[in-house]
Amino acid sequence: MKKRRRRRYHFIFYLGSKTLCINPRGPKAQANAQKMNTHRPARALSRAISRALSHSSSSSSSVQQQSSTFPLKNVTKSNFEPALADLRRHVAAADFVAIDLEMTGITSAPWRDSLEFDRADVCYLKVKDSAEKFAVLQFGVCPFRWDSSKRSFIAHPHNFYIFPRQELPVAGPTYEFLCQTTSIDFLAKYQFDFNVCIHEGISYLSRGQESEALRRLSLTFDDELLTRCSNLKEPVHMPVVKIADTLFAERMKNTFTEWRDGLLNLRSSNGGFQFQQNSNDSQQLQTIFFKMRPALSLKGFTSHQLRLIQMVNGEKSCQQQLVVRTDSEDDRDLLLKEVKDEHRREAEVKVQAAVGFRHVIDLLSSEQKLIVGHNCFLDIAHIYNKFLGPLPSTAEEFVSAVNKYFPHIIDTKVLLNTDNVLQQRMKKSRTSLSSAFALLCPQIALGKKSTDSEVQLCVKVEVQVDDLRSSNWNSGAKHEAGYDAFMTGCVFAQTCSHLGIDFQACLSSEKLPHNEKLQKQINLLYLSWSNGDIIDLTTGKKKAMSSGYNNHKKRYAQIMFENIALIWGFPSKLKARDIRECITKVFGPTSVTTVYHLDETAVFIQFSKEKFVSEFLALKETLERSDGPVSVLHPLTGLLEGGSTRAANYETYKEICSSASAKVLFADQAEAVGIKWKTKLVESKEASETLKREIFDEKSDMNPASKPEKLRSNTDNAQDDPLRGRLSHYKIIDTLITSEGDRIRTN
Amino acid sequence: MASLPPFIRRRFLSTTTTTNVSKKWAVKEVTKSNFSESLEEFKDHLSSSDFVAVSLQKTGSYRAPWHRPRPFDTADTSYCKAKYAAERFQLLQFAACPFTLRASKLTPYPYNFVLFPRDELKMGMPTYSFSVQPSHLTSMAEEGFDFNACIYNGISYLSRAQESAAKARMGNPTTSSYVMSSSSTHTVADTVFVERIKSRVKHWKSACKNTKKDNALLSSLRKIVMGSEIYGTRPCMNLDVCSERQVQLALEMLKEFSDELVPLIIPAKGGGTQAVRVVLTSSTADKDLFERELQNLEEEQNKRVRGFREVIDLISASQKPVVSHNSLNDFTVIHSEFLSPLPTNVDEFMGSLHSVFPHILDVNHLMKNIGPLRKMTNIPAAISYLNNHYFAPIDMEILPQESEGNIHRHNVVKMCYLFAKLCSILKISDNAMVSNNALLAPAIKEYSNISNPCFDSPQESTNEDIRVWTKNMRKVSCDQLVFLWGFRSGMTAGMIKSLLCKSHAVFSEEFDVRLVDKSCAIVVFWRRGLSETFLDAMSSEEICESLMEIVSEGLRASSYETYKRACRLGLWEADLAESLDKALEDSDYLMEANSATNSKEIYWSSDSAINFDDL
Incomplete structure (x- = not known):
């Protein structure tokens, strides 16, 4: 008691x-019910169409004459969940999955375009910059499964609209991405539907963001x-x-x-x-x-x-x-x-x-299927950056991390360019996706009836979208991620058959990634197409292209990066010819191998000997220090006119490439990076070695990828952290502007 | 689109149908396809109106809380902030609304120009790339903005600076603008050059006239020998020149033949002149005809190059007062998109802007004259406040309703309405408006002040209304402010204040603490000189015990100068603390003279100022 x-x-x-x-289930259940309702008419309609179509397609399926056109599977946030469930089944059963991405841009400035003068580490920095700055708007996923009874592949092209909406209110700066005007215009040309993307695009969280959200x-x-x-x-x-x-x-x-x-x-x-x-x-x-x-x-x-x-x-x-x-x-x-x-x-x-579209990526990763892309190094970098976490600072780290998530990746562009048999078949034609598709899969690309000899060679591909099936499908929507993924998959299937892979025999016994005929090309990606550097995802080793086709592109047969000086900020009237003239007057007619315009404000000068680089830089420095009559008459004076000409060696170029700012002109970028010196002297080989190391150290500090981490840890216990603000209303937000708090809370 | 589920399609279609309701003020949607005819219409409306209101829609606003203009900003720092936003985000919609306001009757003619920076000339202009805030786009989408219409059919444009660059690069021939100081003496080389080309031209001219009935082989041979070509239907010939001097000499020489020959200047690819082209006309009449043709061609080309900027040029040329809701943000965008890249400091910007738009009226600034509206940034809210509290009927057809499609396009009409109301309430006299020419009577001039992004201008106004709201503002000089950061995250202003109270003697006097963002606070010392004492105490060797403790925990303090430096250097980190740290690291600027600071005064409002930024 x-x-x-x-x-x-x-x-x-x-x-x-x-x-x-x-x-607890109230609002969500309601929302679900609503979703079902809104979804139903669309489904009902498609079913009606399918019924109408299946009539004709079933009768034609044996003959395969007309090519049917029905849209591929478009997935937006309203039908994402059922589509994901379907996709799970298709991917689990698939032999390989083709992917393709549509982005808001490729290069954030003209000088960031990939050049022949890109060393492998610079190539990676450029790709990294692109993946960090631009957004992915469309993601095509197309699982291919071999149907041995039909002796044909069944493809399920999916076209996901994605949009990086911030579904979870997160502290820190508002997320931004860059759009390249020409890329957006390009998408518009192919009737990309921006309204659907922005209204209905599926959002996502990367693994990093998710764990951060959970931790918070x-x-x-x-x-x-x-x-x-x-x-x-x-x-x-x-x-x-x-x-x-x-x-x-x-x-x-x-x-x-x-x-x-x-x-x-x-x-x-x-x-x-x-x-x-x-x-x-x-x-x-x-x-x-x-x-x-x-x-x-x-x-x-x-x-x-x-x-x-x-x-x-x-x-x-x-x-x-x-x-x-x-x-x-x-x-x-x-x-x-x-x-x-x-x-x-x-x-x-x-x-x-909020994880949203990343479920698809997780699915691809967990199923460990063979991923097929076309010239897909940038695509993979985007996938990494958007769905896994910040990109590592070097290509080697990146590649080994990718290899863990996607152990089998094959690039059709590498495949087409490295195999001699295919080379011959491709003759001299371009290896862009659409031309490869037209050449290798004419029966699909053109919908034409194949001649008997070709039928032998052609791999049959049947397309299935929901209940619609066609063995002769062509939606024709080029540069739509889903269709591009489909084309990539078809090109891959066809290529395999040319390599002598018998799907009927091998797919029942072994997995495609382990097929010995693909071992030479698997997990090889173009680091940069323009200079033909290839990186091996399993070893992280880089090598130049091994065989034929691309070699004639390399005008600058052997680029000695130590021999390169970088000059920018010179008078705009100077052309490559003038610059070469200035320099050859001092260092002799054979001293300059090439002068290459990075953009209108900067040039690379490739000297014939490495020592010219340091001599040139030293000479420039002395000339600028003395302003006597000698310097006025010196041949280099023309180059130094205006007083803002800067020069350095190749390492500085790398340093500038690694900075996050995006100025259109190289000279402006260099200024934004905070370069205040006029000439970066390189004294000897040893000195330049230490210099390199210094630059490297510096960079790891200013590595932009590490920045979000830092910011986030700062904001952990933030007052106006909205997630927390919502759960506990009793915290009073005490800032100068209450409007700010209001804005966040209503987010 | 065809592949979409029908319910989505329906939704997008519905936006277009509802807006077609014909009302007097119905907003005219202008895209690429109807631009030229709308431009004519706009020109007429503009010339008959008293004012023109503008409202802009961009792809983003501010990235972090401290990036938006704050009460403690000076003209300089708020300009830096506006510049940063203007340079990154892209303008997608420009609503312009010429309107008349006579005896409280408002007649608006709203136009909504949809823009997209398409690279029409394939020269990487007007914009290579631009930033986008997904959250901003999402809210635009919710308001009914049609992105497809914008990207597919938006009107492109070039700024004035870009236009001249583009013309040089296109290398289209232009008619010569020959002005020669005839007194200049000819050197021997000059004479040789002139004689040489003169004989060539003579020879070519006579050859052209005599060879009407030549056979094909001969004429093509002649072409090769004499460098003769055909320009349109007329024969022409190129004279290569090596310098501008030679251009002038050639033009002078050609004056002799001015009855038949028309010289054109062919620009070289990166500026300068490549050649002088001489076109032979058959008679004086033909020459006139040819010159007219050239002129039309040039106009056509200009239209193509300038695109939407014609509208800006029209507004500028009309000299009508421009009404804007957030003039600093809007006009930094207008300047960078349509005039030239933004200058580094606010004075240059004002000068440059003033030469193009001499009269700018800021509705936000007008609202500040009515006490309770000072904090209001939302146009509809301001209107409803005025409707409830003042009797100032404005004769206009009903305001557009929110539900009607693209909300943003109606903003400009609402802004006109708000402006009209404010004018009526603030007794900005009618007679000033009625007389069309003397638009800006002194009364209104007082408000036409774009230099009010910050709070450094009101002292010049003597108006009764202004005192009402300056009452609860206290004047603070920049050197009374200290920025504080490095404190434990999650501290409130109150916590910081009590922490400081215990730390040093200066805090026994009156002072205030406000958070700027979660990383940084601002301290106001109401007595002058204390801030220096405090900063000295923070950095001195023999730091006192109590202060030492919080400093060792990471607390940092710096003067207003550091903040200005962070803005000027463009250190736009997400947290102000980070930016201030970086600004301190930048040693170059430590030496910099800070003469300008002392004169800057800002008003410390006892309540927060909210910036209208995106509607």
């Missing part, structure tokens, strides 16, 4: 939105629990001044006691519930059960009244809607934990939903 008396009754104010807790969540909830408990222990008193308040508080106190006593009676007597409420109260107070415990839900009180109620109960809180009776302190803790877990689950569901 005594023990019982000592036991206190705890009232807990439940924070947060009422619907969230009392009916747990922090938030731990904090909240802590504060709540501490609040319970030291109740905050609010002086009651107004008589009206005292009266109100007194009445509420009575009501609660009465209610509690009523509950106790109920328990002891097992009789009917006797809590008497007067008519006014019954509207505002309602007994419900919350987590198996009796609770009073409070409705229609003002915040001031709620504050008074809270004071009556000796606990601090606000916007509470429930008073829950608990039997003991343990029980109270248990309840708190339950509530907390529920909040956490809710939030986790939200994070899960």
Whole structure:
């Protein structure tokens, strides 16, 4: 008895939105229902079409004469979930999956275009810059499965519209991406639907962002629990001044006691519930059960009244809607934990939903299928940056990380250019995706009836979209990611057959990635197409292109990067010819191998000997220091006119490439990087070595990829962290501009 | 589009149908296809109107809280902020609305120009690339903005600076603008050159006239020998020149033949002149005809090159007062997109802008004259406030409703309406408006002040209304402010204040703390000189015990100068603390004279100022 008396009754104010807790499935279930409803007409329609079409296609399927055109599977956020479920099945059954991406741009400045003068590490920096700055708007995924009964591939082209909407309110700077005007115009030319993309595009979180969001969540909830408990222990008193308040508080106190006593009676007597409420109260107070415990839900009180109620109960809180009776302190803790877990689950569901399109990437990664792309190094970099995390600073690290997620990648462009047999077949034709497709798969590309000899060679591909099937499909929508992925897959299938892979025989016994005929090309990607550098994803080794086709492109047979000087900021009237003239006057007619314009403000000068680079830089420096008559008459003066001519060696170019800013002109970029010196001297080989190392160290510091990490850790316990702000309203945002807080909270 | 589920398609179609409702003020949507006829119409409306209101829609606003103009910004720093935003984001929609306001009758003619920086000339102009904020695009989409219409059919443009660059690069021949100081003496080389080309021209001319009935072989041979070509239907010949001097000499020489020959100047690819082209006309009448042809060609080309900028040029040429809601943001964009790249400092910008738009009226600034509106940045809210509190009927057909498609396009009309109301309430006299020519009576001039991005101008106004709101503003000089950062994250201004109170003697006097963003706070010392004392104490060797503790925890402090430097250097990190740290690292600027600072005064408002930024 005594023990019982000592036991206190705890009232807990439940924070947060009422619907969230009392009916946790409420809003979401409703939304789902809505989604189903809106989706149904579309589905019904497509089914009707399919019925109408299947009539004709089934009759023609044996003959295969006309090519049918039905749209490929477009996926937006409204049909994402069912489409993902379908895709899971298709990918699981697939022999390989072809992918393609449409981006908002390729190069953030003309001088960032890939050049013959790109060393492999610079190539990677350029790709990295592109993947970091631009967004992916469309993602084509096309699983291919060999159907041995039909002796044909079944392809399921999917076209995902994606848009990096910030579904979760995150602290930190507003996300931005870059658009290259010409790329956007290019997409428009092919009827890309920007409205669908922006309205309906599927959002996503990278793995990095997801774990960050979850980590912040747990922090938030731990904090909240802590504060709540501490609040319970030291109740905050609010002086009651107004008589009206005292009266109100007194009445509420009575009501609660009465209610509690009523509950106790109920328990002891097992009789009917006797809590008497007067008519006014019954509207505002309602007994419900919350987590198996009796609770009073409070409705229609003002915040001031709620504050008074809270004071009556000796606990601090606000916007509470429930008073829950608990039997003991343990029980109270248990309840708190339950509530907390529920909040956490809710939030986790939200994070899960925000993961969005990344589920597709995770699917491709977890299924470990062979991924097929066309010239896809940039695509892979985008996938890494958007769906995994910040890009590493070197190609080697990047490649080894990629290899873990996607152990088997094959690039059709590498395949077409490195195999001699295919080379002959391709003759001299271009290896762009559409021309390769037209050449290798004429029966699909042109929808024409193949001659008998070709039929032998052609791999059959049947396309299935929802219920529609065709063995002769051509949507014709070039430069739509889904269709491009389909073309890539077809080119790959055809190429395999040319390499002598018998799908019928091999696919039943072994996986395609392990086929010995593909071993020479698997996991090889073009680091840069323009200079033919290839990188091996498994080893991280770089090599120049091994065979034929591309070699004639290399006008600058052997580029000695040590022999290159970089000059920028010279008078704009100087052309390559003039610059060469200036320099050859000093260093001799054969000293300059090539002068290459990076853009109108910068040139590369390739000297015939490495020592010329340091001599040139030293000479420039001395000339600029002395302004006597000798320097005026010196042949180099023309180059130095205007006084803002800068020069350095190739390492500086790399340094400038690695900076995050995006100025259109190289000279402006160099200035933005913060280069204040006029000439970077290179004294000897040793000196340049140490210099290189220094630059390298510097760069790891200013590596932009590490920046988001830093920022995020700074913002962890941020006051106006909206996620937290939503869950606990009692934090007062105290900043100079309240509008800011408003904006974020309404996000 | 065809592949879309029908419900999506329906939604997009619906936006276009609802906006076709014909009302007097119905906004005219202008795209590439109807630009030239709309331009004529716009020209007429513009010339008959008193004002023109402009409203812009861009692809983003601010990246981080401190990047937007704040009450503690000077003209300089807020210009830096506006410049940073203007240079990155792309203008997609330009609403221009010429309107008349007579005896409280408002007649607007709203136009909505949809823009896209398409590279029509394949020269990487007007914009190589631009930034986009997905969150901003999403809210634009929610307001009914049609991105397809914009990207497919938006009107392109070139700025004035880009136009001249483009013309030089296109290398189209231009008619010569020959002005020769005849007194200049000819050197021997000059005389040789002139004689040589003169004989060539003579020879060529007579040959052209005599060979009407030549056979094909002969004429083609002649072409090769004499460098004769055909320009349009007329024969022509190119005279190669090596310098501008030779161009002038050639033109002088050609004056002798001015009755029949028309010289054209062929520019070289990166500026300068490549050659002088001489075109032979058959008679004086033919020569006139040819010159007219050339002129038309040039106009056509100009139209193609300038694109939408014609509208800007029209507005500028009309000299009508331009009404804008957020003039600093809008006009930095207008300047960088349509005039030339933004200059580095605000004074140059003002000078350059003033020469193009002499009268700019900022509605935001007008609103500041009505106390409670000072904080209001939302046009509809301001209108409803004025409707409830003032009797100032403005005669216009009902305001456009929110529900109608693209909300943004109606903003400009609402802005006209708000402007009209404000004019009526602030008694900006009617007679100033009615007389068409003397548009800007002194009363209105007072408000036409774009230099009010910050709070450094109101002292010049003597108007009764202004005192109302300056009352709760306290004047603070920049040197009374100290930026504080490096404190534990999650601290509130109150916590910082109480922390500081215990730390140093200077805080026994009155001071205030406000958070700028979560990383950085600003401290105002109400007594002058204390900020220096505090900064000295922070950096001195014998730092006092209490201060030492918080400094060792990482607290940093710096003067307003550091903030200005961060803005000027463009250190736009997400957290102000980060930017200030970087600004301190940049040693070059430590030496810099800070003479300008002392004169700068800003008004410290006791409540937050909210910037209208995106509607």
